[in-house]
Amino acid sequence: MHESLIKYINSYTSTPLADSEIELIKNTFVHKKIRKRQYFLQEGQVCKFSAFIVKGAMRQYTVDDKGAEHIVRLLIENWLAVDRESFVMLSPSIYNIDAWEDTEVLIITKPDSMDLFNQIPVLTEWRQHLDELHAFAAEKRLSASISFSAEKRYSDFASAYPEFLQRFPQHMIASYLGITKETLSRVRHQAAKK
Amino acid sequence: MHESLIKYINSYTSTPLADSEIELIKNTFVHKKIRKRQYFLQEGQVCKFSAFIVKGAMRQYTVDDKGAEHIVRLLIENWLAVDRESFVMLSPSIYNIDAWEDTEVLIITKPDSMDLFNQIPVLTEWRQHLDELHAFAAEKRLSASISFSAEKRYSDFASAYPEFLQRFPQHMIASYLGITKETLSRVRHQAAKK
DNA sequence: TGGTTCCGTTATCATTTGTCAATAGATTTT
């Protein structure tokens, strides 16, 4: 169950985890199943857990005054589902996170994660690396959102994350790109003609 | 010259820097002046320096096929001017960074910064904190860009960063928000009537 | 199996935003 997490951590650290460290990780991360459409986090709650996705697919979104959903992140295996600001600051979250497929996660609380980082220093490397990747991706997405047309954003997304197109319905992709599902449908129609 | 950097670091760490550590920092960060309109980084170059802005204002932007600039970040005192991906990965940057006001910065290379982080462990705390703030801000900006109208994005920006309105011309604010200067002018006109 | 919801597409029309052009005042340069 924890193998994919261990493997994932090892792929980002200079020295592999020792057996004792692996034990510690296994004892700290708790396995949990989240069924399709079930919430992992609801707006207004403090995000008490960070969830490593072992299997499945989730989405993180806000809901506006008119009840419309705006998806800020789509998540699959090997990603962390968490509202980082709420998790770190203990502030109420503005996001909802729920499962789109039946999902299995490994969850950890903030205090447990702090202990774990203290006991396994090499994890700090892992976190730094993740932070960097996260920052790179955020920068690119931001740059795309202010610079590119809907069509270009979609084609970039489709080539960067082809598996997402298979696993999430189009109206969620549209929301993630900041356009309506009708616009996405038209954009795809245009693109197909070329 | 380095006082603002020292002060800034101390404000994010649990224990203040020792005198010897401060000396080390002063000897590692190099002071540099960048005149208005002078480049700190040009597209295609590797970003060899990270620059802490002591005084002044800068902007980071891409240039598209048609020669239009798209500003991804506006920077003032106490911010870091750097293309993080290029700095870390040694890859050619897709960004330009130049000074909008006459600017004074403290610059450091990647190797020097790695040495410094090894010699002053408490700096890791500082970096983690900055990474978190950076991630929070990126999340919010992204969420705004897919969810809100131009008018709402502008008013949010204006209340979050009022000093930027004073220091950067409107067409740069517009570019940062992902709209044209004409649209921003109209949006402001509308807002003023209310 | 029959009904219900979900999903994607299409059409029409409205709204927002972009493009292009002209203008006027500030600022900078020569």
Add this chain to the structure above:
DNA sequence: AAAATCTATTGACAAATGATAACGGAACCA
């Protein structure tokens, strides 16, 4: 001081995107 450049605004028109409604088919549920 004159010329050139930069900045912000405005108008007319075009293009992109959103809103609403209708439709058929697929998936899901009872």
